[in-house]
Amino acid sequence: MEDLKKKILEEGTAIGKDIVKVDGFLNHQIDARFLEKIGREFASRFRDLKIDRILTVEASGIAIAVGTAPFIGYPPVVFAKKAAPNTMKEGFYEAQAKSFTKGTVSRLIVSEKYLNEGENVLILDDFLAYGEASMALAEMIIKSGGKVAGIGAVIEKSFQGGADKLREKGYRVESLAQIEKIEDGVITFK
């Protein structure tokens, strides 16, 4: 997605060899107009699929998922929570995911009510790095008896291997921008 690559180069910041900071339009400040372009692009990439539900993870996945839903027929959007709030006492699916950015392991939780047997579920997220979050979401979808329709990421950091790992497992992965390397403040796309 050329618009996105341009925006990453113009507004993003490369930090060290691992981090690209896009908090000016994607995951702290959000450009809601650009979000519609992202939503349209995901809809186009996955247009051959029947999608019953979108699954993402709080917090920065929420805008992506909610911004995409209108372009694929408004399926229910569900976001995995990172801890069980005290209003969530009944059954839930859970899986663990390491957060690269925060350096922590999160316990991801989705209420059993919001993942159903036989559904085709599209996983969406802002970043795809080591693939830990997508793997955890896929695990919960499978536990529920659903099927992973595909995995969409706005920015794939290809060099961290998550996308390849997911593709090797047979998942269809669509990333709107693929970063091959980050070096000396320069971002190189695939």
Place this chain on the structure above:
Amino acid sequence: MEDLKKKILEEGTAIGKDIVKVDGFLNHQIDARFLEKIGREFASRFRDLKIDRILTVEASGIAIAVGTAPFIGYPPVVFAKKAAPNTMKEGFYEAQAKSFTKGTVSRLIVSEKYLNEGENVLILDDFLAYGEASMALAEMIIKSGGKVAGIGAVIEKSFQGGADKLREKGYRVESLAQIEKIEDGVITFK
């Protein structure tokens, strides 16, 4: 907003005297079509204001803010984070807010880059209970030299006093549904 009250009664669950659970359409599973109605309603309530920016707090405020932005001219949406990730090392505003649902005190953080002097900032959130989150967001807006244009909540739990407290401080508060009490599993609107 009559549609919303109906949806709360039909799909929400009252727990004890304090909690109304709306995780079927608002803060775990999200109904993206209904979100557009919410966005349109906020736009209508605040149509007399010039809004430069929307400020909310992760995680469940994000969908509300992103869903409202298109109806008020796509101002930048910013969400306060509940802890500083390791990509956020430069200056930020911070304020504390007690979370009623999780029984914890959160440290809310917004990068200094995304709140500016002289801006009119609209605060949006899913719930307005004790008003702790809105108060913290307002504090950060004021520190940045901006002005609180108004505070919008999808669901106000009036009996917990936050809305009154904010109105006494001179803020304009618009709640799309106002709950007067929760008792024996019955939700009563104002």
